[in-house]
Amino acid sequence: MHVLITGAAGMIGRKLVERLVRDGRLGDKPIARMTLQDIVEPTALTGAHFAVETRAGDLSLPGEAAALVAEKPDVIFHLAAVVSGEAEADFDKGYRVNLDGTRLLLEAIRARAYSPRVVYASSAAVFGAPFPEAISDDFHLTPLTSYGTAKAIGELLLADYTRRGFLDGIGLRFPTICVRPGKPNKAASGFFSGIIREPLAGEEAVLPVPDTTRHTHASPRAAVNFLIDAAMIDGAKVGPRRNLTMPGVSVTVAEQIEALRKIGGDRVVSRIKRKPDATVARIVGSWPERFDTRRARELGFAAETDFAEIIRIHVEDELQGKIAS
Amino acid sequence: MHVLITGAAGMIGRKLVERLVRDGRLGDKPIARMTLQDIVEPTALTGAHFAVETRAGDLSLPGEAAALVAEKPDVIFHLAAVVSGEAEADFDKGYRVNLDGTRLLLEAIRARAYSPRVVYASSAAVFGAPFPEAISDDFHLTPLTSYGTAKAIGELLLADYTRRGFLDGIGLRFPTICVRPGKPNKAASGFFSGIIREPLAGEEAVLPVPDTTRHTHASPRAAVNFLIDAAMIDGAKVGPRRNLTMPGVSVTVAEQIEALRKIGGDRVVSRIKRKPDATVARIVGSWPERFDTRRARELGFAAETDFAEIIRIHVEDELQGKIAS
Numbered sequence: 139m140h141v142l143i144t145g146a147a148g149m150i151g152r153k154l155v156e157r158l159v160r161d162g163r164l165g166d167k168p169i170a171r172m173t174l175q176d177i178v179e180p181t182a183l184t185g186a187h188f189a190v191e192t193r194a195g196d197l198s199l200p201g202e203a204a205a206l207v208a209e210k211p212d213v214i215f216h217l218a219a220v221v222s223g224e225a226e227a228d229f230d231k232g233y234r235v236n237l238d239g240t241r242l243l244l245e246a247i248r249a250r251a252y253s254p255r256v257v258y259a260s261s262a263a264v265f266g267a268p269f270p271e272a273i274s275d276d277f278h279l280t281p282l283t284s285y286g287t288a289k290a291i292g293e294l295l296l297a298d299y300t301r302r303g304f305l306d307g308i309g310l311r312f313p314t315i316c317v318r319p320g321k322p323n324k325a326a327s328g329f330f331s332g333i334i335r336e337p338l339a340g341e342e343a344v345l346p347v348p349d350t351t352r353h354t355h356a357s358p359r360a361a362v363n364f365l366i367d368a369a370m371i372d373g374a375k376v377g378p379r380r381n382l383t384m385p386g387v388s389v390t391v392a393e394q395i396e397a398l399r400k401i402g403g404d405r406v407v408s409r410i411k412r413k414p415d416a417t418v419a420r421i422v423g424s425w426p427e428r429f430d431t432r433r434a435r436e437l438g439f440a441a442e443t444d445f446a447e448i449i450r451i452h453v454e455d456e457l458q459g460k461i462a463s
Numbered sequence: 464m465h466v467l468i469t470g471a472a473g474m475i476g477r478k479l480v481e482r483l484v485r486d487g488r489l490g491d492k493p494i495a496r497m498t499l500q501d502i503v504e505p506t507a508l509t510g511a512h513f514a515v516e517t518r519a520g521d522l523s524l525p526g527e528a529a530a531l532v533a534e535k536p537d538v539i540f541h542l543a544a545v546v547s548g549e550a551e552a553d554f555d556k557g558y559r560v561n562l563d564g565t566r567l568l569l570e571a572i573r574a575r576a577y578s579p580r581v582v583y584a585s586s587a588a589v590f591g592a593p594f595p596e597a598i599s600d601d602f603h604l605t606p607l608t609s610y611g612t613a614k615a616i617g618e619l620l621l622a623d624y625t626r627r628g629f630l631d632g633i634g635l636r637f638p639t640i641c642v643r644p645g646k647p648n649k650a651a652s653g654f655f656s657g658i659i660r661e662p663l664a665g666e667e668a669v670l671p672v673p674d675t676t677r678h679t680h681a682s683p684r685a686a687v688n689f690l691i692d693a694a695m696i697d698g699a700k701v702g703p704r705r706n707l708t709m710p711g712v713s714v715t716v717a718e719q720i721e722a723l724r725k726i727g728g729d730r731v732v733s734r735i736k737r738k739p740d741a742t743v744a745r746i747v748g749s750w751p752e753r754f755d756t757r758r759a760r761e762l763g764f765a766a767e768t769d770f771a772e773i774i775r776i777h778v779e780d781e782l783q784g785k786i787a788s
Contacts, residue, residue: 210736229627270601278601279619282702288625291616294604298612302554336757362728 139167141204141370144197145217146245147181148172149318150259150361154215158360159186164213165370175206197239203246208253210248213369216243223325225285236288244295248304257368258309260314260381262354264290267424268359274430275383282424292453293381300373300380308368308376313386313429313441314355316355317452326421330355332389334398334449338350339408346415349392352427356386356441357451376437384430387448397445421458464492467536469522470543471499472506474643475584475782478687479540489538490695500531501543520523522564527648528571530654535577538694541568542584546775548650550610561613573629579622581635585706587679592749595698600708601756606697618706625698625705631700633693638711638754638766641680651746655680658716659774660770662734664786671740674717677752679767682776692764700762704778710756710766712773722770726778727786 141164145151155174171189174180179194193201197218207214219241225232232302240258247254248338263286264279279290296307322343329346330353336343356364376382378395389397399407431439443450453459466489470476480499488494496514499505504519520527522543530538543564550557565583572579587605588611604615621632643656647668649666654671655678661668681689689709701707714722756764767773778784 216753276603278593279604279615281619281623282626282703284623290604290619294612294615294619296604298606299610363496373759378607403599 139164139169139172139213140173140209140211140244141169141213141215142173142175143217144175144206145219146192147176148177149320150315150358150365151176152181153218153358153362154274154365155180155183155219157252157366159183159190159294164366171387173206173211177296182392185231195459196235197243198234198377203242204249206243207246207250210250210314212254213241213283214247214254214256215365215369216240216256217261217440219259219289221325222263222283222285226283226286228234229284232284233288236285237291240288240292240297241359244299244305248299249251250313253303255369255373256305256307257363257365258292258307260289260293260309260311261286262311262313262383262426262429264311265426266291269426272430273383273426275379275381275433297378297380301378306369306373307380308373309381310364311381311383312361313354313384313447314362315358316448317357317456319452319456324419324433329418333394333410334452337398337406338449338453338457338461340409342411343424344413345391345410346413346418347391347422348394348414348419351391351419351422352388352390353422353425354386354388354427354429354447355445356384357454359447359451360386360441364439371437381401382434382437383429383431384439386429387434387445388428389445394445400446401449403463405463406461464489464494464538465496465498465534465536466494466538466540467498467500468542469531470584471517472501472503472644475640475683475686475690476540476542477506478500478628479542479681479690480505480508480670482687482691484508484515485520489511489517489691497651498503498531498536516555518653521560523559524537524713527783528567529574531568532571532575535575535579537579539579539581540567540571540584540690541565544584544614547588547608547610548648549611551608554609557609558613561610562616565613566620566725569624569630573603573624578628578665579615580629580698581630581632582684582690585614585618585620585634585636585708586692587636587638587708587754588749589618589636597753597755598708598751600704600706600758603781605624608685622703626703628730631698632697632705634706634771635693636706636708637686637689638679638681638687638709640683641773642781644683644777644781651743654743655719658719659777661783662723662731663727663774663778665734667734667736668691669738670716670735671738671743672716672738672747673744674720675779676716676744676747677713678716678747679711679713679752679754680770680773681709683782685711685766686775694717696762707759708754708756708764709764710760711754711770712767712770713753714770722774725771726774728788730788743755750786755778
């Protein structure tokens with residue numbers, strides 16, 4: 139089996155690659171070859187028992203998508219994207235990468251005429267307020283960002299190309315991934331990971347929103363599971379509606395903090411500094427709080443069931459089990 | 464006021480042009496100039512008390528959209544599209560005209576940086592079965608045709624370009640327009656008009672579906688009213704969700720026939736020949752039956768309230784009041 143991953147240098151891309159290298163297979167199919175693409179050269183890998191080639195390139199430039207699918211990869215994970223903040227700040231870049239890049243990839247696949255499984259990373263950003271209490275897969279696409287707009291358009295293209303038989307697509311709307319490893323970033327959602335990651339590492343973290351703020355999270359490990367399960371799922375079982383909201387843990391910030399206390403104790407929790415920020419609170423307040431993900435769960439997609447489990451996975455996968463006391 | 468109409472040679476386009484020429488104004492604003500665009504040269508007009516220029520061109524070709532908005536038309540009606548059947552038969556042409564044509568027009572407007580009102584003709588084809596009993600504006604975009612996919616993508620682009628302030632868009636999802644004037648066509652929906660139009664003109668018409676088939680209709684006159692009302696509506700009243708399902712009359716085929724009997728009598732009705740066609744019945748069976756159009760109605764959009772009124776409008780506007788007895 140030949141696997142292609144676009145956006146392989148991103149956080150989820152790297153974790154997916156590590157997992158596939160470790161497993162040596164996708165579901166029950168041995169991997170014979172892997173192609174890793176990103177705008178920057180994906181990190182070289184050690185320990186893979188199959189051929190791995192890396193490729194730095196811009197999917198939105200002519201010829202790039204055709205080169206990637208020239209040898210007909212069996213499964214394509216399309217993760218490459220400009221993130222929300224950047225797509226909002228640079229309209230042209232956002233549409234070029236997130237819309238044109240996706241469409242060029244789908245068109246290149248259509249031109250090769252072989253209908254591979256395409257797993258598309260979409261986002262809960264396809265939904266925009268006002269919301270019902272829990273957002274189901276039937277809820278309208280009303281994005282409030284250019285990032286969400288391009289992701290929603292990608293979902294529509296994926297469904298139509300699948301319906302026409304040009305490819306066999308599955309789109310996954312990820313909840314917020316938490317705990318994100320690495321340095322704090324400037325995303326408005328950054329604090330959801332920051333208030334867990336920094337205190338566990340002995341650093342202070344700023345909480346800019348009220349404790350009552352509710353949000354839905356899944357771990358990076360769950361995100362990788364979603365991708366692998368989507369690669370292997372029987373398309374006939376999914377039916378014509380190919381874009382699915384993935385499950386997650388819906389908690390308030392207060393519940394996040396109590397889960398952190400359970401695992402790290404009071405001293406760790408004391409490193410969270412409340413510093414209300416009206417702008418961040420307003421942005422976050424317009425985001426979905428809960429999703430009705432029955433469809434995805436019935437199809438076998440699973441996330442964590444409580445937030446403490448999400449923290450434990452972070453401690454295990456990123457901190458080698460060590461918490462800064 | 465300078466008005467631009469793309470797709471001005473189409474059925475709705477021609478009726479909109481006739482109406483604007485007759486009124487000489489759009490709402491309370493006198494029209495000073497009108498630009499009519501289509502892939503074929505729109506018919507020259509007589510009797511306009513303002514400048515009318517016609518332009519044959521393909522919106523999806525470089526430079527065409529820029530030329531159309533070079534002089535900053537105040538209101539743009541974007542009606543140009545490849546119809547459903549053709550977009551399904553010719554994938555590339557459908558996407559080129561319906562998606563690229565729309566995006567190029569929006570981009571050309573953005574490049575002129577003046578934020579005009581853009582009225583976009585969308586379609587109930589953005590929705591796909593399975594449906595709830597009545598489809599509200601909050602229902603998910605799940606098109607089952609490439610035409611519906613491109614229309615849904617146009618809606619998303621229109622909303623995002625409006626949110627960013629590049630233009631001031633209103634998208635209208637039209638129900639089936641009935642009674643369509645002219646010759647029978649090969650659209651699967653053609654019989655909905657045919658079983659009224661042909662008998663009233665003394666011709667036989669084929670009914671390929673059961674009398675219980677339910678569908679939603681609005682007259683060509685109502686469609687023109689929708690467009691004009693959308694051109695004049697206060698965008699602030701509409702809010703960020705810029706795509707609206709237009710009202711219509713939801714009736715069964717049996718109710719259509721009874722309305723025809725009321726207006727034309729038994730002899731006219733006897734010209735309808737039942738000839739069941741499983742393929743047509745299957746296609747039509749996957750279409751929406753009813754819409755919840757409260758939002759549009761609250762904003763002032765109005766259609767006919769019963770099907771007899773739709774027939775009367777046809778007799779008045781197309782048959783000069785004469786029914787073939």
